[in-house]
Amino acid sequence: MSTIRILVVDDHPVVRDGIIGMVSSDPEVEVVGEAGDGAEAVRLARVLEPDVVLMDLRMPGTDGVAAIREFARLGIPARVVVLTTYDGDADVLPAIEAGATGYLLKDAPRDDLLRAIRAAAAGEAVLAPSVASRLVNRVRTPESSALTSRELEVLALVADGATNRAAGQRLHLSEATVKTHLLSIYAKLGVGDRAAAVAEGFRRGLLGG
Structure with missing residues (x-):
């Protein structure tokens, strides 16, 4: 390795x-x-x-x-x-x-x-918990606290185990754009990494299963 x-x-x-x-x-x-x-x-x-x-x-x-x-x-x-x-x-x-x-x-x-x-x-993004909290406070308005349809698509693919690159290929987005969506997802959900985002997505009913 x-x-x-x-x-x-x-x-x-x-x-x-x-x-x-x-x-x-x-x-x-x-x-x-x-x-x-x-x-x-x-x-x-x-x-x-x-x-x-x-x-x-x-x-x-x-x-x-x-x-x-x-x-x-x-x-x-x-x-x-x-x-x-x-x-x-x-x-x-x-x-x-x-x-x-x-x-x-x-x-x-x-x-x-x-x-x-x-x-x-x-190629994954990781935020300290306090940093995630800072970001969520910046986006916590009625209009922006909900995930966009694109962010929901990214979160669903991450929940299925897709890498940033694979998610980008599925959605016809660059890997950098996927990472930007992930950071926004982390901020809105108040989490710091992919696993926590998926868990929070299921908890909020944003993901099926």
């Missing part, structure tokens, strides 16, 4: 060391590099071609959101999981809009972090 190549980005060396220590003990994870700011992260990502980037948000110079936008502009395929101490709207929403695949807080347990890394490598 191939390993998941990780780039760790944080402006504090001690924090980088701690993150590397947490993830590198997993045989499925290989830390291929570390960066102290967003600009260095972009340079290294182009050279090292990591599968997943663990990205801090608030850094001197080029911050995390700017780096995520630059990844998208340059077509860097690495999935970005934000790993930060901040879960306020001003941090969460720009990061997700810029293209982050996941958003975790630095106090997340090791198992949650590794689960997020694996999910991101597979």
Whole structure:
């Protein structure tokens, strides 16, 4: 089984060391590099071609959101999981809009972090519970709290075990568009991952069976 190549980005060396220590003990994870700011992260990502980037948000110079936008502009395929101490709207929403695949807080347990890394490598989105709550508060209006017909289609396919890519092929959507729908589904249902979304979908009667 191939390993998941990780780039760790944080402006504090001690924090980088701690993150590397947490993830590198997993045989499925290989830390291929570390960066102290967003600009260095972009340079290294182009050279090292990591599968997943663990990205801090608030850094001197080029911050995390700017780096995520630059990844998208340059077509860097690495999935970005934000790993930060901040879960306020001003941090969460720009990061997700810029293209982050996941958003975790630095106090997340090791198992949650590794689960997020694996999910991101597979193209899935993962949100910390507090982040999901933030997003659901942003969309909780009578008009927008209900899932759209397209979101219901995506949720049904996920419940059937479809990957993002397979769901996109079925619905004639790009994989990125499917991920955007999933993030909206997570926010509206107040959940943080695919399994919880499916469970909540069944609980609310949105899914048959």
